[in-house]
Amino acid sequence: MKPVAATDAEARRRRQRRMARTWAARLAVLLAICIAYRYGYRRGAHSLPAVVGRESQPEMIGTRHPWWEIERVIATQPCRRRITEVILHHTWDPTAAQYAGEPTVEAILRFHARDRGWHNIAYHYIIGPDGTIWLGRPLSQVGTHTQGHNDGTIGVCLIINADVEQPSEVQIKATAIVLRTLFDRFGLSARRNFAPGHGFHRDYADKTCPGTLITKARVLRWLQGSP
């Protein structure tokens, strides 16, 4: 009987080894799927969670979005601050003519985060002359765009020198969508936001920001869909 028992034990050990190999293979496949998924996130293959991911890494430059995505993106951005006003800016320098996409936004980020010593870009949204909306500082963080008025406000900045340059049609469209979406989300009235003394950087500082060519009547017209 002894050899039979030995064979049984041997068979059991073989079964156990086979089981272990099967489970190891299953785990390896699962791990591979996880890694591929994470890699996909980083490559922006899953654009929505990538935005949320960048939110948790405020030192990173924001992702870019065309205007037709921004409502969905703004809706997913966490924000625990109480928002009472959206303040409009222009970059002045760089100008719209100098805009070259990501390098331009990176230059602004470097200037704010490194040269000025702020931890991130000053604004929450940066809008290029091509209508691209760049996510700046996470909504949940106070900006550094309007001295003395950063608490409770959101900074939206157009890449343009609107003292001498006119915003492009698509830049106007993107700005209108960002403003409308923010007003909707935070229950703000566009008229009250852009009432005298509110809504423009020049209301709070000795500057022309967001540019002398941009007036509040004009921005209110943008919000109604006309350039």
Ligand SMILES: [Zn+2]
């Ligand atoms: Zn400004």
